[in-house]
Amino acid sequence: MTSPRRTIPDAPLIAAATGSVPSRQPVWFMRQAGRSLPEYRKAREGIGMLDACFRPDLLADITCQPVRRHDVDAAILFSDIVVPLKAAGVDVDIVPGRGPVMGKAVTTKSDVDNLPVLDHEVSHVAEGIGIILEELQPAQALIGFVGAPFTLASYLVEGGPSKNHCATKALMHAEPEIWHALMRKITDTVIRFLRTQVDAGIDCMQLFDSWAGYLTAADYRRHVLPYSAEILATVDGVIPRIHFGVTTGELLAPMSTAGAEVMGVDWRVPLDQAARRIFDASGAKVLQGNLDPAMLFAGEQVMEEEIGRIHREAASAMANGTASGHIFNLGHGVLPDTDPDAVTRAVELIHEL
Numbered sequence: 001m002t003s004p005r006r007t008i009p010d011a012p013l014i015a016a017a018t019g020s021v022p023s024r025q026p027v028w029f030m031r032q033a034g035r036s037l038p039e040y041r042k043a044r045e046g047i048g049m050l051d052a053c054f055r056p057d058l059l060a061d062i063t064c065q066p067v068r069r070h071d072v073d074a075a076i077l078f079s080d081i082v083v084p085l086k087a088a089g090v091d092v093d094i095v096p097g098r099g100p101v102m103g104k105a106v107t108t109k110s111d112v113d114n115l116p117v118l119d120h121e122v123s124h125v126a127e128g129i130g131i132i133l134e135e136l137q138p139a140q141a142l143i144g145f146v147g148a149p150f151t152l153a154s155y156l157v158e159g160g161p162s163k164n165h166c167a168t169k170a171l172m173h174a175e176p177e178i179w180h181a182l183m184r185k186i187t188d189t190v191i192r193f194l195r196t197q198v199d200a201g202i203d204c205m206q207l208f209d210s211w212a213g214y215l216t217a218a219d220y221r222r223h224v225l226p227y228s229a230e231i232l233a234t235v236d237g238v239i240p241r242i243h244f245g246v247t248t249g250e251l252l253a254p255m256s257t258a259g260a261e262v263m264g265v266d267w268r269v270p271l272d273q274a275a276r277r278i279f280d281a282s283g284a285k286v287l288q289g290n291l292d293p294a295m296l297f298a299g300e301q302v303m304e305e306e307i308g309r310i311h312r313e314a315a316s317a318m319a320n321g322t323a324s325g326h327i328f329n330l331g332h333g334v335l336p337d338t339d340p341d342a343v344t345r346a347v348e349l350i351h352e353l
């Protein structure tokens, strides 16, 4: 079979991710598809979140909604980090206002032994990606994504969203064999789901380790990093890779050694400081970020000032050689009650840089 992947080195996001000079400042926003958009709320009426992720026409339409409305430089596949678990047969649902909830928490050796592993293509997602690629222009990249094993392990072990990830960290330390068996199985599932997306033609990928920031650097290195690195290695040289987590200021150095070309930075760390931490561990990489999502509520003047500050910090890191590019984004996802016109205006301001 010939690959459906497009050749779009001049798409601004792909140019920046591969260290070339983009024709304009690329920008996309995490959670750009979702409840901030009236067209999203309408499309989702009466349809469960996870059901939506397995309907090719619907997932394709929702993926393209923010590209049509905001003129962002990339679409991100409408899916969720628990979709590969669901496709593997894990009893998981997404509860509105809460997030992923498991039928039963995975805490013992026999729970891990019984955890199914994804061993097939997720054909509905592959089909949806085909539809998205027909709509996107050559300047618009399609970003696929997967959740990283630590973040997925937290949902599995805690049985749902967690404030402090206590059971997860306790298992990691008290039962390292069970922990590593669990991470092994999740990693295999994630790699299989990533392959579905890559085979279907995604242009770039992001590994979301949203909750890794709860770990010490030592725990991250020992119990988490090898699995994330293994996932990223499966697409090395195939598509550009972005790696992101929240409150990962203290983890940017070890996370950068996992192998991605682009490091996502949350809003807490100025980009020039983030660049220095990454550079010292792994050499210059492309930065992604890092406008505080709350700034989309603060009015145009504040937004403009913050966008200017972030641009200057990225430019300074690029000028001193500690970063090799910048993709504009938020420091975490668009909040559900964000005014979509503020998002459109932020994109315009960023494109004027």
Ligand code: CP3
Pocket: 029, 030, 031, 032, 033, 034, 035, 049, 076, 077, 078, 079, 080, 081, 082, 094, 095, 096, 097, 098, 099, 100, 145, 151, 208, 210, 246, 333
């Ligand atoms: O960024 C995008 O536009 C693509 C879509 C996307 C979703 N989930 C859709 C979604 C992405 C990239 C994700 C990843 C994801 N899912 C992460 C990592 C990113 C991050 O935010 O750190 C995590 C931790 C999850 C788990 C999850 N799924 C949570 C915490 C929630 C929110 C629960 C809620 O209702 O507030 C979900 C549900 C979810 N995933 C929604 C969307 C649009 C909201 C559900 C809805 O619209 O009904």
